[in-house]
Amino acid sequence: MFLTRWGLDQVTDSATLALTELVANVVRHVPGRRCSVLFLREPHGLRVEVADGVACALHAKAPEATAERGRGLAVVEGVTDRWGVEERRDGKTVWFECDG
Template sequence: MFLTRWRLDHLADASTLALTELVANVVRHVPGRRCTVLILREPYGLRVEVSDAVAGAVVAKAADPLAESGRGLALVEAVTDRWGCAEAAGGKTVWFECDT
């Protein structure tokens, strides 16, 4: 138990930050601001999925240095080991993984 908790404790900051960014994107870009969050404990670490009802892939891009927004997905990319977007029937799922 102790080893498992320790192995996940160091993922808390990165996964919390990445999840906050993905949910903030839902609040900003999804009509109705609805999403589903799935958090999975995997043998290699943690997988988090945020699904919404708006189709279309998302892309991390370089933000203008003076812009007030536009850095969220770049931040997700920086603090996680992997991330991506999968289109689903009637929407999409943006996911990330953090390794122990």
């Protein structure tokens, strides 16, 4: 992955897992399955943004023990240093940061 070329070997696994979870949410919940992904090399590490056209509040919550779904944002929270949601007029951007 290009993170190696950026000198971010130590965050590659976490960033890959978090990105996979966010894109999976788009596939499951966004009509048309459209999104944009932005990678930003920051002084402290990496910031990744996934933007889509559906406005809704997101939060990491613990699903029922027997639930088959609902752990994605908890995974993002667990493997990244920071994450959040920015509401926009035309949807939302879910972002995370991994310190390098």
